[in-house]
Amino acid sequence: MPDGVSIGAATPGDVTELLALWAAAAENDGRPADTAQAVLALLARDPDACLVARHSGRIVGSLIAGWDGWRAHLYRLAVHPAMRRQGIARALLEAGAARLRALGATRLDAMVLEGNELGQALWRGSGYAPQAEWRRWVKPSS
Numbered sequence: 001m002p003d004g005v006s007i008g009a010a011t012p013g014d015v016t017e018l019l020a021l022w023a024a025a026a027e028n029d030g031r032p033a034d035t036a037q038a039v040l041a042l043l044a045r046d047p048d049a050c051l052v053a054r055h056s057g058r059i060v061g062s063l064i065a066g067w068d069g070w071r072a073h074l075y076r077l078a079v080h081p082a083m084r085r086q087g088i089a090r091a092l093l094e095a096g097a098a099r100l101r102a103l104g105a106t107r108l109d110a111m112v113l114e115g116n117e118l119g120q121a122l123w124r125g126s127g128y129a130p131q132a133e134w135r136r137w138v139k140p141s142s
């Protein structure tokens with residue numbers, strides 16, 4: 001990881017910057033829109049779930065390491081384009097895995113779009129593999 005980068009939990013004061021990071025850097029297709037209200041609700045429910053990487057006081061990376069009491073899911077892995085390929089995503093994944101293991105998780109998973117070659121390179125390089133026998137089934141909640 002580059003010098004001066006630290007990883008910690010996001011706070012409610014980070015929400016505007018997080019949304020800006022995701023608009024600029026995240027994979028945004030095929031999912032519900034991000035809102036400040038949704039991020040604040042996540043932080044209220046689980047204050048340690050959203051990890052951020054900071055550099056010079058700015059958020060340069062993110063990972064939601066979610067634990068629902070039964071399974072662990074990773075979301076919103078993104079690194080600012082100017083800070084990529086320096087190990088920030090790997091460090092976020094290691095911090096997220098440590099948190100989820102401590103909560104009892106025995107398996108970690110992430111949803112990765114079929115066309116996201118960059119994301120797939122990251123997950124493969126981090127030891128994840130697609131589970132070919134499953135498809136995610138969805139419908140709007142209302």
Ligand SMILES: CC(C)(COP(=O)(O)OP(=O)(O)OC[C@H]1O[C@@H](n2cnc3c(N)ncnc32)[C@H](O)[C@@H]1OP(=O)(O)O)[C@@H](O)C(=O)NCCC(=O)NCCS
Nearest residue numbers: 026027077078079084085086087088089090119121122125
């Ligand atoms: C994917 C992403 C999070 C990677 O962030 P990063 O900080 O650059 O990744 P790291 O430097 O920690 O790379 C870790 C490993 O991932 C793989 N990887 C990362 N970027 C890669 C690239 N451009 N090409 C090939 N492999 C890559 C490599 O195995 C790399 O290890 P190495 O550098 O030792 O070879 C970043 O490119 C990003 O934000 N992309 C857009 C959002 C996105 O697609 N997120 C994933 C959603 S499923």
